[in-house]
Amino acid sequence: MSTIGATGTKPRRNRPKVDGWRWAGRIFLVLMLLYTAVPMVWMLITSIKSGFAAMQFPPQWWPAEPTLASYRKLLDPQNSVGQDFLRFFWNSLIVSTLTTILAVIVAVPAAYAFSRFSFPGRKFLFFAVLLRNMFPAVIFLVPLFILMRVLGLVNTHGSLVLTYLTFGLPLAIWLLKGFYDNIPIQLEQAARIDGATRFQAFMLIVMPLSVPGIIATAIYSFIAAWNEYIYAYTFLSKNDQLTLPVGIQRFFSENTTDFPGLMAASFMMSVPVVVLFLVLQRYFVRALTEGAVKH
Amino acid sequence: MAHVVLKDLVKTYGTFNAVNHVSLTVNDGEFVALVGPSGCGKTTTLNLVAGLIPITSGEIAIGDRVVNDLDPKDRDIAMVFQNYALYPQKSVYKNLAFPLQMRKLPREEIDRKVREAAQVLDMTHLLERKPRELSGGQQQRVALGRALVRDPAVFLMDEPLSNLDAKLRVQMRSEIKRFHQDLKATIIYVTHDQLEAVTMADRMAVMNGGFLQQYDSPAQVFAHPVNMFVASFIGSPAMSLVPLEASKADGQTVLTSAEGWALPLSDRNARKVEAATSRKVVLGARHSTIRLHKSPVPGAVPAKAYTVEPTGDVTFVQAFVAAAIVNISVPPTVPVAPDEPIWLEFDQERIHLFDGETEMALNAD
Numbered sequence A: 001m002s003t004i005g006a007t008g009t010k011p012r013r014n015r016p017k018v019d020g021w022r023w024a025g026r027i028f029l030v031l032m033l034l035y036t037a038v039p040m041v042w043m044l045i046t047s048i049k050s051g052f053a054a055m056q057f058p059p060q061w062w063p064a065e066p067t068l069a070s071y072r073k074l075l076d077p078q079n080s081v082g083q084d085f086l087r088f089f090w091n092s093l094i095v096s097t098l099t100t101i102l103a104v105i106v107a108v109p110a111a112y113a114f115s116r117f118s119f120p121g122r123k124f125l126f127f128a129v130l131l132r133n134m135f136p137a138v139i140f141l142v143p144l145f146i147l148m149r150v151l152g153l154v155n156t157h158g159s160l161v162l163t164y165l166t167f168g169l170p171l172a173i174w175l176l177k178g179f180y181d182n183i184p185i186q187l188e189q190a191a192r193i194d195g196a197t198r199f200q201a202f203m204l205i206v207m208p209l210s211v212p213g214i215i216a217t218a219i220y221s222f223i224a225a226w227n228e229y230i231y232a233y234t235f236l237s238k239n240d241q242l243t244l245p246v247g248i249q250r251f252f253s254e255n256t257t258d259f260p261g262l263m264a265a266s267f268m269m270s271v272p273v274v275v276l277f278l279v280l281q282r283y284f285v286r287a288l289t290e291g292a293v294k295h
Numbered sequence B: 001m002a003h004v005v006l007k008d009l010v011k012t013y014g015t016f017n018a019v020n021h022v023s024l025t026v027n028d029g030e031f032v033a034l035v036g037p038s039g040c041g042k043t044t045t046l047n048l049v050a051g052l053i054p055i056t057s058g059e060i061a062i063g064d065r066v067v068n069d070l071d072p073k074d075r076d077i078a079m080v081f082q083n084y085a086l087y088p089q090k091s092v093y094k095n096l097a098f099p100l101q102m103r104k105l106p107r108e109e110i111d112r113k114v115r116e117a118a119q120v121l122d123m124t125h126l127l128e129r130k131p132r133e134l135s136g137g138q139q140q141r142v143a144l145g146r147a148l149v150r151d152p153a154v155f156l157m158d159e160p161l162s163n164l165d166a167k168l169r170v171q172m173r174s175e176i177k178r179f180h181q182d183l184k185a186t187i188i189y190v191t192h193d194q195l196e197a198v199t200m201a202d203r204m205a206v207m208n209g210g211f212l213q214q215y216d217s218p219a220q221v222f223a224h225p226v227n228m229f230v231a232s233f234i235g236s237p238a239m240s241l242v243p244l245e246a247s248k249a250d251g252q253t254v255l256t257s258a259e260g261w262a263l264p265l266s267d268r269n270a271r272k273v274e275a276a277t278s279r280k281v282v283l284g285a286r287h288s289t290i291r292l293h294k295s296p297v298p299g300a301v302p303a304k305a306y307t308v309e310p311t312g313d314v315t316f317v318q319a320f321v322a323a324a325i326v327n328i329s330v331p332p333t334v335p336v337a338p339d340e341p342i343w344l345e346f347d348q349e350r351i352h353l354f355d356g357e358t359e360m361a362l363n364a365d
Helices: A010-047 A051-055 A069-074 A080-116 A122-128 A137-151 A157-181 A185-193 A198-209 A211-227 A230-235 A244-253 A259-289 B042-050 B092-102 B107-120 B136-148 B166-183 B194-200 B218-223 B228-233 B267-274
Strands: B004-013 B016-026 B031-035 B057-062 B077-080 B154-158 B187-191 B203-208 B211-216 B240-249 B252-256 B262-264 B280-285 B290-293 B301-310 B315-321 B324-330 B341-346 B352-355
Touching (some): A010 A259, A051 A259, A069 A080, A069 A259, A080 A122, A080 A157, A080 A211, A080 A244, A080 A259, A137 A157, A137 A230, A185 A198, A185 B042, A211 A259, A230 A244, B016 B211, B031 B194, B042 B057, B042 B187, B042 B203, B092 B107, B092 B136, B107 B136, B136 B166, B187 B194, B203 B228, B211 B218, B211 B228, B228 B240, B228 B280, B228 B352, B240 B262, B252 B267, B315 B341
Parallel strands (some): B077 B154, B154 B187
Antiparallel strands (some): B004 B057, B203 B211, B240 B324, B280 B352, B301 B341
C-alpha cells in the first residue's frame, strides 16, 4: 500500500497498480500455457513428419511434406507394428476401465458410509485410507511386487488393477464423501418418511444427485490408471500384456528410434484422456468446487 | 387421523441426554407445538416420533399402534422439514407423486391426487417446475403439498416457517392454521418461535434441556407459567424477573430489595411467599401489567429508565429495578428519557412469584 496522504490522489494511484498485477498475472498464464502447449504441438508436428525430416537440424518448424504414414502404420492390423500398438491400446483400455468400475463400486458405498453413519473406528479408518498416499508410490513397488508374486498375479492385468485401486480409492472416497456431506440428510429422511427404505432412499434420491461426483471420481481413476508407468513396467514382462505407457517406450527403442511413430502413438494415447476430460469436465469442475460455496 | 402418545421417552447420545423422560399425549385432530430454545430437544423428539433416529427407552404410539420398532415409512406420518427437503432433481409434480409412487398406487390415482393437492395449494401452474425455480414461499407450499397428498395419520413439522421472510411467515402461519382447521389434522409442530406456538397451537409443550417444562394451552401457559424458564420464554418482550427477598414488616409480608425499598404484598401473594421454602423470591411481571409513574406514589418502587424504544403503537421502556432489567410498555404519549428516575407500580393480581432457589412458581394453595 502506498502511504501517500492526499486523499484525492489515492484512488487514482491505486488503479493502475491493480492493473499492473492483472497484467503480470496474464503474462504468467500465457507463459504457463506455452509451457504446457508447446510440447503437445511439437508432438503433433513431429508425428506428421517423415522419419528423415524429424531428425533434421535446424528443425523444420512445419513439415515440408506432411504425411499421415505413421498413423496409418500404427492403426494397420496387418502390420506387426500396428498389431502391437492396437494390443497395447486394448490392454490399457481393459486395465483402466476395470480399475474405474471397481473404484466407483467400492468408493460410492464407502464414501456414503463415512458421510452418513457413525460406527466404531470411523475416524481412524477414514484417515487410514489416506495412509497409502502419504508415501511416494515407488516405496511400495517391491513390497507390492512380492505380494503379487505370492498371490500369483505377476504378469496379469489383475495385479495392475489391484495396485491402481489402492492409489485411486483414497482420493475417490474423500471426493465422494465431500459430495455426500453436501447433500442434505433431510432429503433421505423425507424419502424414508415418504415410503422408501433406506436403500431406496439412497438409490432413488441420493445417487442421482451424486452423479457429478461419481463422474469426477471415474475420470480421475481412469486417467491415473491410463497414464501409470512404473508399476506396469515392473509387474508385466510379456509383450502381449503390456499397457500403452510401457509398450510405446519398449517397442520404439528396440531399433533406431522412429520419432514420428513414437509421437503419433503418444498423440493417440492422449486422445481418450482429452476426449473424456472435454466431455465430462463440467462435472469434474463442479465436483471439485462443490462445498466451496453455500447454496 | 390419529392420536399420538409419548410415554417416558428418552434419547441419549453418549452421556448427553437430549430427551429426558418426556411424556405427552396429542389428541386426535389436535395441533401441538413443541417449543423451546435451540438444543432443548424438541427436534430430537420430533425425529423420534418420525422414526429417523432410534429411541433409547420409552414408548411411542401412533393411533393404537406402538411404533417403536417401525421404519419411518411404516408409521403413516408425513413431515415438513425446515429446509423443505424437496427432491432437487424432480419436478414439483414428481415431488408430490413420490410418496404415492412409493406406496405403489395406480398411475391414474396418483395423477388425480397430485392435481387435487396442487389445486388446494394453488400451485397447478407450478407442477412442471423444478424446486430451484420456485420462490421460498412456493417451495414451502410444495413441501406442505407433499405431506398432505398422502392423507397420513399425523403431520410432523420441523420449523417449517423459519426460512421464510417475516411477511411471508405471517401469511403462511395463517395458511397452516387454516389447513389444520379444514383437515382436522393431527399436527406436531416444532418451533423455537414462541409467537408461532402461541398463535397456532391448541396446546404447547415447552421444553428446555431435554425436559418437558409445561404442556398446556397457550393461554394457560401464558397466564400460569410453572417456572421461571417458561415465564421468561413465553411472551414478547419477555417477562421481567426481579430477584428479591421476603421478610416481615409490621406483621405484613413484604419483598425487599438490596437498595432498601420494600414492596408490600396482597394477602394472596403473601400466602404464596409464606409457602416458599427459601426467603429468596423472584418477582415476575409482564410489561403490560406494570404502571409507570413519573413521581413517587404509594406502593410503587423506584427505578431508573435505561432505554426507550418507541414502536408506534406503544413505547417500550427498559428500566433498572434492584439491579434487574424490567420491561414496561407505555402509551407513546408518555415522555420518558433515558436515565430518568421513574416509579413502577405492579398489579398485585397479575404478578408472578417464583421460588428463588427452585425457580418454580409459588402457589397460594
